[in-house]
Amino acid sequence: MKAKQVFLSLALIFSCLCSCDDNTDNIGGSIIDDLDNINVTARSFPISSKSVKADSVYSRSATGYLGKVKDPETGAFVKGDFLTQFYTLEGTQLPAEKSIVSRLKDGSIIADSCVIYLYYDKYYGDSLSTMKLNMLELSKPMEENKKYYSDFNPLKSDDNYCRTDEGRVNVNKTYTLYDLASDTVPKKIKINLPNSELDENGNLIEEKAAYKDKEKKGYYNYGTYIMQKYYSNPKLFKDSYSFIHNICPGFYFKSSDGLGSMAYINMSQMLVYYKYKYEKTTNGEKKDTTVNVVTTFAGTEEVIQSTRISNDNAAIDKMVEEGNKNDITYIKSPAGIFTELTIPVDEILNGHENDTINSARISLTRINNTKHEKYNLDIPATLLLIPNDMRTSFFEEGKIPDNVQTYTAVFATSDQSSLAKQNSYTFHNVANLIAYMSRKRSEGIKEYEGKGMSSADAKTMWEKKHPTWNKVLVIPVETTYVTTGQTTKLVKVTNDMSLTASKFVKGSMTGDANITIDVVYSKFQK
Secondary structure, X not given: OHHHHHHHHHHHHHHHHOOOOOOOOOOOOEEEEOOOOEEEEEEEEEOEEEEEEOOOOEOEOOOEEEEEEEOOOOOOEEEEEEEEOOEOOOXXXXXXXXXXXXXXXXXXXXXXXXXXXXXXXXXXXXXXXXXXXXXXXEXXXXXXXXXXXXXXXXXXXXXXXXXXXXXXXXXXXXXXXXXXXXXXXXXXXXXXXXXXXXXXXXXXXXXXXXXXXXXXXEEOOHHXXXXXXXXXXXXXXXXXXXXXXXXXXXXXXXXXXXXXXXXXXXXXXXXXXXXXEEEEEEOOEEEEEEEEEEEEEEEOOOOOEEEEEEOOHHHHHHHHHHHHHOOEEEEEEOOOEEEEEEOOHHHHHOOOOOOEEXXXXXXXXXXOOOOOOOXXXXXXXXXXXXXXXXXXXXXXXXXXXXXXXXXXXXXXOOOOOOXXXXXXXEEOOOHHHHXXXXXXXXXXXXXXXXXXXXXXXXXXXXXXXXXXXXXXXXXXXXXXXXXXXXXXXXXXXXXXXXXXXXXXEOOOOOOOOOOEEEEEEEEEXX
């Protein structure tokens, strides 16, 4: 048994060292284990590839994207807007109603102010670019059972997602991403929600209220609406679902003007400021003390965040077409271009029906940029290899790569492990994917044969109805890992909505084999 383990390990090492031979007519060397009679062979097969337009992608993620930039490669414009809900802790409580000091002259409770913060840890472009956003109130929540894609436009939706009536939240904000604050202070865009003009007696002028709810009731500001709703019915704040469906459905942040930067919003906050008093005992003497406080509602992963991406479709179509003609494929995010690979399942299995595939490795090597722009797009950090027909369900169902049908590869730089090619992405072993594709086709063929078809006709019919059966997409993704003790686990994979790009030499089944799948087989000799 130990000898088997040694030689199977040797097979894996051999597969890693095996070069991507352009001449696929040559069969790699074989290693024979005289003790256990295991024969190990290696061979490379060409893979064909092409660029495909992404159209739209499932866009729920922990990061929102806001701004508008010009793609340095295509000259096309890319714009990001995002929608977010706000999270409330279960059992959220405000101070006792009678303790609130912030009030109008008529005694009604108010918030002194209400502020929205959009925190960003990264951005693309020029931080000095003057940008403008429009913050709009949603009329109803985004629902958990509905899937929101990157082309979802709440302003044009037939479902009327944004309020259009008078008195809604509709705030414009001009900003830059340049921040003089220390790196230890989170960078943020601050949006002040307006306060109402008061009459000469210090009371609200109803018709001039800065905010009105759907029932047309006026409030000093949006924070006042939050507070008064709480004191009228605290149960509506018992959890995020109740808060979102009864009080605050969320907001849409739309990039309305400006060009040059895209902020990667990693957290949103709504802060409601007010004053209240409490009884403080000092030296045995009780005294009322007034303090300024803030109640915070955050936009986090616990609630829905979704980014809307506006791409120049004509520019993307042109890039896909010209790239495929010029033997180049692309991967471009957000929601731009994927690379599609065709796995030569028949060629890999032909003559090896009784062999075991120990490993099957695919490497995609980047073509380095020849243009050095001031703001080059980032290189995608992680790529997902996924069967063409699983693209929708994988992200909507929140799946994790299983190394059977789906795989990830990280970008390998020159200072990383020699097991991966430099300046490339390596999917180290997709042997299970080959078996899955072959098994799925065999099961489909048997079903047709059971209806009286010949094997040849059944194969032709099944492949005609499943034209992507042996095709996979290479998609840029963001990954989240959690480390517990000595164990690190991948817990989340989402579409990468940041600005990234890579290009590769196009693979072909004929001529030069620019992309190969390197396969190692083993079998027992009788």
